[in-house]
Amino acid sequence: MPTDCISYQNSGYFSLLMNDYLDQKNDLQSLYNRFPTIENFEGQILEKQANYDNSNRVSLVSVLQKQYAAIETSHLTQQNIEALKVTNTFTVTTGHQLNLFTGPLYFLYKIISTINLTKELKAKYPAYNFVPIYWMATEDHDFEEINYFNFKGRKFRWNKESTGPVGRLSTEGLSEVFELYAQELGSSTNAETLKNQFKDAYLKHDNLADATRHLANSLFGTYGLVILDADNADLKRPFIPFAKEELLQQTSHKAVLETTEKLKKYNIQVNPREINLFYIEDKMRERIILEEGKYKINNTKIEFSEEEILALLESNPEMFSPNVIMRPLYQEVILPNLSYIGGGGEIAYWLELKSFFDTVKVTFPMLLVRNSVLLATEKQIKKADKLELTWSDLFSKQAD
Structure with a gap:
């Protein structure tokens, strides 16, 4: 049974939604910009070039240089960051949560898919530069989804309280996780490598964003990966007009609701709130709710008048965090991005957003489903061969 593709x-x-998207069914074509073929990138490049505000490149590069100042950076990554200054450079982006010690394997597959696509694009369109971006979900607050990893059937969990954006979370307490993990690893050469990777990332950095950046950079820096933490005031300044419109007009809610009507026969991935922004501080990320003319912060006594919240947005944009509906827009505003690479669930919610992007006049990226991999042991392969089963047989739906 050789290596195979299914x-x-x-x-x-x-x-069903993903299968219909991949089959390019007619009734879904209004929900995306261009299907992700290598030939279609030419039109995407030209559209993004015309639509993207190149002044955003200055703050983007400045922020990246500061974020990389304290870590060892490969020549290719440095070159890619510098290239973002020029107008013929574009990005391909994937995003993921800050799972402890990378979490599930598809974290790696997403980044590999992103790097590979930039190489393909450079070969096809040599007049342009293409930079692979890993967007760290530093503003996410779902700590329970990321505070563990599995190894040899055992779950290693970081027991800590967290209510705010996880990227700002102190790495205090991870030494205990390391001690337990190190015992399980043993003392082989590979074990020592893994121990050093964990220590260098989590025991030598003060917060989870810096730790995750170090780890991802150690794995993929030589391939030119650029890792972005968008929980940043300078990056959010170009997003202020869009956040303001969201607060005043609730534009995303109206547009996405119209799209979900078209997706009734599918399982809707996400439903929009009336305001798709959070208010964040170091230990808080709560929804902004408009009630009786006041902007109230959910689960708190904090509230603002319209004038007050708009003044806060202008002075402190970092205190406004986009949710799952608005985050893709934030990404596409600040990056000269052509394509987003994600899993089936991610692409499903992106397909709800095209009309919203059209409304606010931002180019919608091409959506590419990440590569998926199944690793089989030699014993499993021999057993399948003995039973004369192909990989397609093993993936096929079996009759009851």
Whole structure:
């Protein structure tokens, strides 16, 4: 049984919506800009070039240089950061939560898919530069989803309280996780490598964002990966007009609701709030709710008048955090981005957003489903061969 490839549609792992998207069904074509073929990138490049505000490149590069100042950076990554200054440079982006010690394997697959696509694009369109971006979900507050990893059937959990954006979270307490993990690893050469990776990332950095950046950079820096923490006031300044419109007009809610009507036969991935922004501090990330003319912060006694919240947005944009509906827009405003690479669930919610992007006049990126991989042991392969089973057989739906 050799290495084989199976289409997403035949894997049995993807939803009806994803299968229909990959089959380019007619009734879904209004929900995306261009289907992700290598030839279609030419039109995407030209559209983004015309639509993107190149003044945003200055703050983007400045922030990245500061974020990389304290870590060892490969020549290719430095070159890619510098290249973002020029107008013929574009990005391909993937994003993921700050899972402890990378978490699930598909974290790696997403980044590998992103790097590989930039190489393909450079070969096809040599007049342009293409930079792979890993967007760290530093503003996410779902700590329970990221505070563990599995190894040899055992779950290693970071027991800590967290209510705010996880990127700002102190790494205090991870030495205990390391001690337990080190005992399980043993003392082989590979074990020592893994121990050093964990220590260098989590025991030598003060917060989870810096630790995750170090780890991802140690794994992929030589391939030119650029890692971005967008929980930053300077990056959020170009996003102020969009956040202001969201507060005053609730534009995303109206546009996304119209799209979800078109997706009734599918399982809707996310439903929009009336205001799709959070208010954040170091230990808080709570929804902004408009009630009786006041902007109230959920689960607190904090509230603002319209004038007060708009003044706060202008002075402290870092205190406004986009949710799952608004984050993609934030990404596409600040990056000269062509394509987003994600899992089936991510692409499903991106497909809800095209009309919203059209309304606010921001180019919608091409959506590419990440690569998926199944690793099989030699014993499993021999057993399948003995039973004369192909990989397609193993993925096919079995009759009851």
